[in-house]
Amino acid sequence: MIKLLIADDHAVVREGLKRILAETPDLVVAGEAGDGQEALDRVRAEAWDMVLLDISLPGMSGLDALKQLKRERPRLPVLVLSIYPEDQYAVRVLKAGASGYLTKDSAPDQLIAAIRKISLGRKFVSPYLAEKLAVDLATDTERPLHERLSDREYQVLCLIASGKTVKEIAAGLSLSVKTVSTYRIRILKKMNVKSNAELIHYALQRGLAE
CATH class of the missing domain: 3.40.50.2300 (Response regulator)
Structure with missing residues (x-):
């Protein structure tokens, strides 16, 4: 049982x-x-x-x-x-x-x-994930930019990409607006982009948005 x-x-x-x-x-x-x-x-x-x-x-x-x-x-x-x-x-x-x-x-x-x-x-x-993991291990290609993010930063990225505002993200994650804004700044820096529009474009290209 x-x-x-x-x-x-x-x-x-x-x-x-x-x-x-x-x-x-x-x-x-x-x-x-x-x-x-x-x-x-x-x-x-x-x-x-x-x-x-x-x-x-x-x-x-x-x-x-x-x-x-x-x-x-x-x-x-x-x-x-x-x-x-x-x-x-x-x-x-x-x-x-x-x-x-x-x-x-x-x-x-x-x-x-x-x-x-x-x-x-x-x-x-x-089977799909097993194949993906095998391919990743077998190749020496540089990891995607979003894989540089911490788990929380990645979570915020996905929420931004799905159209959520900073205030909505803060409420959903039980964080302050200031904290989410700080995560957003870190994400922009790590992803080497300057705006939410660029983040959303990146996320949509890679299937990271809902």
Whole structure:
């Protein structure tokens, strides 16, 4: 029996996952969390075999929650589920300690296969991501500019590219407007661009925007 905690801020998504997993007797959804802090609280309160974690959570982001989870429970497997394509976040979450990454449009049988594989202590990546990682390792080409960014800077970049204002980003990430503005300045410098328009153009070219 694999005891699962689902952390996603959308009740309809949690319900959908529960229905999919209910058809598999050895997978039991024993708890839910609507944000990153609640997920941490649930993990601290009881034992789990695995956490299914959304990358986009209100307040504490899924990426920040993942890092904290791995600091406190390094052996607890975490499968990240996201609306974002693998090019955006997969490598970052794997580096942060996730055991796998799946987009939310993946087939139910792929989700179940991922959970079972991870429960055996292995990593799960899609064939596409495995090929991408292999190509990256085999080539000596310079890394893309956005890979120079910290996780938080990258998160802000993606939100700017999706059309969010600094004020909206600050509210969504529970940060001050001044802090987000500082991140924006750092991003512009690291990316060697001068405006949001250039950032958005770069992000759209590389599929980093929603």
